[in-house]
Amino acid sequence: MSATLFRGRLLWFDHEPEGAEDISAYNYVEDGGLAVEFGRIAWSGPWAQLPAKWQKVEPVDHRPHLIVPGFIDCHIHFPQGQVVGSYAGSLLEWLNNYTFIEEQKYAEPAHAGRMAGAFLDMLAAYGTTTALVYGSVHRQSVDALLGEALQRDMRMIAGKVMMDRNAPEPLTDTAQSGYDDTKALIADWHGKGRVEVAISPRFALTSTDAQMEAAGTLVREHPDCLMQTHLSENHAEIAAVAELFPWSKDYTDIYDHFGLLGRKSMFGHCIHQSEREIARMSESDSVAVFCPTSNLFLGSGLFSLNKMRSANPHVRHAIATDIGGGTSWSMLRTLDEGYKVLNLQGERYHPLRSFYQATLGNAAAIGMEDRIGKLAAGYEADFIVLDAKSNPAMALRSETISTLSEELFLMQTLGDDRTVAATIVSGVTAHQLPKR
Ligand SMILES: [Zn+2]
Numbered sequence: 001m002s003a004t005l006f007r008g009r010l011l012w013f014d015h016e017p018e019g020a021e022d023i024s025a026y027n028y029v030e031d032g033g034l035a036v037e038f039g040r041i042a043w044s045g046p047w048a049q050l051p052a053k054w055q056k057v058e059p060v061d062h063r064p065h066l067i068v069p070g071f072i073d074c075h076i077h078f079p080q081g082q083v084v085g086s087y088a089g090s091l092l093e094w095l096n097n098y099t100f101i102e103e104q105k106y107a108e109p110a111h112a113g114r115m116a117g118a119f120l121d122m123l124a125a126y127g128t129t130t131a132l133v134y135g136s137v138h139r140q141s142v143d144a145l146l147g148e149a150l151q152r153d154m155r156m157i158a159g160k161v162m163m164d165r166n167a168p169e170p171l172t173d174t175a176q177s178g179y180d181d182t183k184a185l186i187a188d189w190h191g192k193g194r195v196e197v198a199i200s201p202r203f204a205l206t207s208t209d210a211q212m213e214a215a216g217t218l219v220r221e222h223p224d225c226l227m228q229t230h231l232s233e234n235h236a237e238i239a240a241v242a243e244l245f246p247w248s249k250d251y252t253d254i255y256d257h258f259g260l261l262g263r264k265s266m267f268g269h270c271i272h273q274s275e276r277e278i279a280r281m282s283e284s285d286s287v288a289v290f291c292p293t294s295n296l297f298l299g300s301g302l303f304s305l306n307k308m309r310s311a312n313p314h315v316r317h318a319i320a321t322d323i324g325g326g327t328s329w330s331m332l333r334t335l336d337e338g339y340k341v342l343n344l345q346g347e348r349y350h351p352l353r354s355f356y357q358a359t360l361g362n363a364a365a366i367g368m369e370d371r372i373g374k375l376a377a378g379y380e381a382d383f384i385v386l387d388a389k390s391n392p393a394m395a396l397r398s399e400t401i402s403t404l405s406e407e408l409f410l411m412q413t414l415g416d417d418r419t420v421a422a423t424i425v426s427g428v429t430a431h432q433l434p435k436r
Contacts, residue, residue: 003054004427006034007047008062008385011404012069012375013360017352020405025352027375028404033059034067036381036427039153044375060429062385065421066407068355069373070129070382071331072362073320075228075268075289078119078145078158079103079112079136080324091234091298094325104170106136112144120148120156124431126329127420129382130363130372132228132266132320133158134200137171139181143188146195153193153426155372155380157226159200160185164211175210182218186225194380194426196225198266203230204241204254216259226264226366231255232277233269234300252277261286264367268322269294271301275311282312287365291322292337298325306347318365319357331358332415339412351409381427386411387436390419 010032017025033050035043035057043051077083083102088094106112123131135141139160149156162178163171173181182199190197199222201207201215219227232238232251241251248254252273255261261284270281270288281288290303308315320326321334328334335354342348349357363373372380388407389395394414401407411419423431 003042003057004036005050005054005057005059006036006062006067006383006424007059008032008065008067010034010044010067010375011355012373013356014374016356016361017350020350020352022352025356031063032067034375034381034383039381039426041375041377041379041381043377062422066386066388067375067383068386069359069375069379070384070423070425071127071358072366072373073123073128073131073331074266074287074318074362074365075134075291075320076131076323076326077134078115079106079141081115081119081122083324084327086324089299090236091300091325092236092240094298099324100168100171103136104168106141107138107170109140109144112136112138112141113148116144116148119145120152120154121431122329123154124423124425125420126331126417127384127386127423128329128331129384129423129425130155130366130368131157132198132226132366134202134228135160137161137163137167137173139185142185142197146189146192146197149195150189150193152430153428155194155368155382157196157198157366159198159228161200161202162211162215163202163206164208166206175208175214178211179214179218186222190222190225198226198228200227201229201260203237204245204251205237209245212254212258212260219259219262219264223264226266227260227262228266229255229260229268231267231270232272233295234298235272238272250274250277252280256280256284266318266365268320269300269303270308271295271303278308278311278315281308282315285316287316287318289318289320289365290338291320291326292341293327293334294322294325295341296337297327302341302345304345304347305342306345316365318362320362328416330416332412332419334358335412351405351412354412355408381424383424384420385422385424386415386419387421388415388419390415390421390436394419
């Protein structure tokens with residue numbers, strides 16, 4: 001098989017930037033080339049140093065745009081694409097009045113199938129090449145999504161939510177069926193091509209002790225699977241959960257009690273945690289997932305990175321859209337809102353830090369930093385082409401931009417799906433905007 005060549009400006013990170021001037025954290029190639037073979041990057045570097053064996057291959061020329069690794073979304077709900085922008089005050093109202101109605105439709109394989117295609121098209125259009133996804137309670141929702149992802153050779157991780165109380169009857173499983181269905185999904189999909197299954201108890205409010213116990217058993221039986229759930233998002237939720245588990249020290253203690261904390265555990269939100277809870281997150285290497293557009297939209301509160309990091313500067317975290325509580329599929333919009341949430345609290349993400357987080361940082365959060373998140377040889381060929389002049393306001397502002405950091409910050413602040421000129425999945429162009 002012959003290689004595919006891409007040409008453009010290249011940017012990828014090797015580690016988290018320590019600060020605004022940390023040039024050791026990233027690789028930037030002004031006129032770069034990427035050779036892709038069998039879905040992987042075979043070579044990357046300055047175009048002038050393109051190895052002889054590929055010099056006769058006609059490149060896909062993306063100059064003057066910036067090529068970066070595909071964005072990774074660490075928390076998104078498959079059955080909520082048609083819930084985004086529902087007029088609800090806060091989390092529990094939003095769940096009961098809109099989301100729990102919508103998710104019932106995913107019992108129907110034809111609906112789930114149509115939505116699976118639309119969901120993956122949307123991710124590609126917004127430059128997201130990997131996502132950690134919640135399905136509905138129905139295992140067929142995950143069958144539909146992972147089947148479609150496998151066909152497209154996309155790196156997707158998804159699980160059916162386990163929920164056996166406090167939801168409408170058509171949306172509930174039982175401790176046993178939630179366990180059995182998750183087990184069956186793991187057997188059918190986990191490790192097939194580039195798809196994986198995540199153990200997904202929705203949150204403590206919708207699971208009985210027996211189901212939490214079953215989730216803990218799944219985590220012990222499948223240590224190579226990610227576990228995802230929600231934690232400490234909203235005050236009413238926290239109070240309701242405390243009533244259901246009166247023995248618990250706090251919300252985090254419930255998951256801890258059932259063996260759900262750990263390196264492979266991804267906790268959405270983590271806004272109102274106490275010092276004790278954050279210390280447990282840190283000790284257990286659990287990941288806090290910051291979902292800024294969702295937290296603002298539902299009025300849940302402000303995630304503080306400083307608060308997390310005061311316990312341990314290396315406490316693990318990720319950033320995500322949380323569609324459909326979140327209001328944008330775009331990781332650029334998400335970084336922008338994240339910046340504002342942190343800035344309100346006197347904290348800031350430097351633009352280098354933002355782009356690190358949405359690529360290699362999120363890859364590390366899900367334990368895939370050896371496969372995705374870089375443009376280095378051997379990595380899976382998932383990358384995107386970003387155009388900093390993709391709308392009139394950006395083109396105007398670009399006239400006064402002179403550094404890479406300024407360009408990144410411009411794209412984060414004013415960019416959206418129009419900024420993603422092309423998305424390459426497994427070496428193949430999965431989405432491309434007409435040339436401007
Ligand atoms: Zn969520």
